[in-house]
Amino acid sequence: xxxxxxxxxxxxxxxxxxxxxxxxxELGETLKRGLRYALSSYGKVRPEDIDDFAQDAxxxxxxxxxxxxxxxxxxxWAHKVAVHxxxxxxxxxxxxxxxxxxPKELSFDQEAPVDVRDEDxxxxxxxxxxxxxxxxxxxxxxxxxxxxxxAMVAIVLQGMPLSEVAAHMDTNANALYKLLHDARKRxxxxxxxxxxxxxxxxxxxxxx
Amino acid sequence: xxxxxxxxxxxxxxxxxxxxxxDCDDCMxxxxxxxxxxxxxxxxxxxxxxxxxxxDLCPPCRREYEALLVAVQAxxx
Numbered sequence: 653x654x655x656x657x658x659x660x661x662x663x664x665x666x667x668x669x670x671x672x673x674x675x676x677x678e679l680g681e682t683l684k685r686g687l688r689y690a691l692s693s694y695g696k697v698r699p700e701d702i703d704d705f706a707q708d709a710x711x712x713x714x715x716x717x718x719x720x721x722x723x724x725x726x727x728x729w730a731h732k733v734a735v736h737x738x739x740x741x742x743x744x745x746x747x748x749x750x751x752x753x754x755p756k757e758l759s760f761d762q763e764a765p766v767d768v769r770d771e772d773x774x775x776x777x778x779x780x781x782x783x784x785x786x787x788x789x790x791x792x793x794x795x796x797x798x799x800x801x802x803a804m805v806a807i808v809l810q811g812m813p814l815s816e817v818a819a820h821m822d823t824n825a826n827a828l829y830k831l832l833h834d835a836r837k838r839x840x841x842x843x844x845x846x847x848x849x850x851x852x853x854x855x856x857x858x859x860x
Numbered sequence: 861x862x863x864x865x866x867x868x869x870x871x872x873x874x875x876x877x878x879x880x881x882x883d884c885d886d887c888m889x890x891x892x893x894x895x896x897x898x899x900x901x902x903x904x905x906x907x908x909x910x911x912x913x914x915x916d917l918c919p920p921c922r923r924e925y926e927a928l929l930v931a932v933q934a935x936x937x
Contacts, residue, residue: 686931724892731931732892732924739924781864788867808870813920814884829883829918836877843874850875857868 661726665717680710682727683734690735694742705741709734740815747816752806777856784853791842800835803828876917880910887914887921895928899936 656664656678664675683706691697713730720729792801803821806812812820818828843850882890887910894911897904905912915922 682935686935689934690927690931692930724896727935728892728896728928728932731935732888732895732928735924735928735931736888739920739927743920785864785867788871804870808866808873814918815920826883826885833877833881836874837879839870839874840877843871850871853871854868854875857864857871 656726658720658722658726662717662720665714676710676714679713679730680706683709683730686731687734687738691738691742697742701738701741705734705738708737712737743813743816744819747812750810750812750816752802752812752817752820753810754802754805781856784848784856787843787846787848788839788853791839795838795842796835800831803832804835807832873917876913878913881917882910882914884914884918884921887911887918888924891921891925891928895925895932898929899932
């Protein structure tokens with residue numbers, strides 16, 4: 653198959669007749685080929701899923717053709733649409749039945765020992781790590797709003813993707829990203845003011 | 861309970877926080893340009909630092925970037 657330029661793709665997809673139909677078919681096949689490789693490491697993806705993702709992507713691409721600004725190759729832009737559709741659906745399937753944990757799950761349990769994996773860690777190192785853990789937990793408890801804390805728990809403890817957390821919290825991903833950006837800035841400020849900047853904390857836990 | 865692996869993940873996110881960041885939508889608008897720049901052998905991270913910073917902080921966007929890279933390279937071969 654000859655490589656089409658951006659202009660050739662756009663012209664064929666905006667056109668009509670045989671050339672238009674051939675371009676749609678070629679686009680669909682290209683997207684399927686890309687998705688097979690891109691999703692090969694994701695479990696539970698059936699061939700019919702690939703077909704559905706590619707078909708949905710073609711429809712969305714045709715609908716959004718006028719938004720293509722030519723800053724990339726058309727095929728890269730098209731694959732972006734297909735990959736986004738595919739991974740959004742896979743994320744939704746994976747997380748739809750998983751509830752959010754209550755915010756208190758991220759609190760520091762002063763009775764429970766900090767998990768220690770380094771048998772050579774001395775009491776002083778252990779005390780420093782416990783203090784750092786306490787400081788971070790206190791910052792989360794005192795400096796974040798309830799929604800920020802809930803989102804942080806979902807993302808940090810549960811590993812839930814941001815888009816799924818947003819769906820659970822009846823908001824959208826961008827609004828949630830801004831909420832979390834503010835939360836991270838607050839934590840960074842608090843830790844730095846307390847004399848324990850994030851870099852130092854990470855260094856102390858490097859071997860943990 | 862906050863354990864050391866969660867702590868490290870959270871503190872790393874805090875460490876990478878910048879005063880100005882782009883959100884997921886903004887990143888996805890630019891990611892195809894970023895990918896093509898990388899595939900052309902250019903320093904995309906330097907040319908588009910806000911995209912790079914977002915990919916460092918946002919695992920879902922990072923996974924889309926990685927999948928897109930595989931998809932584009934697969935049809936190039």
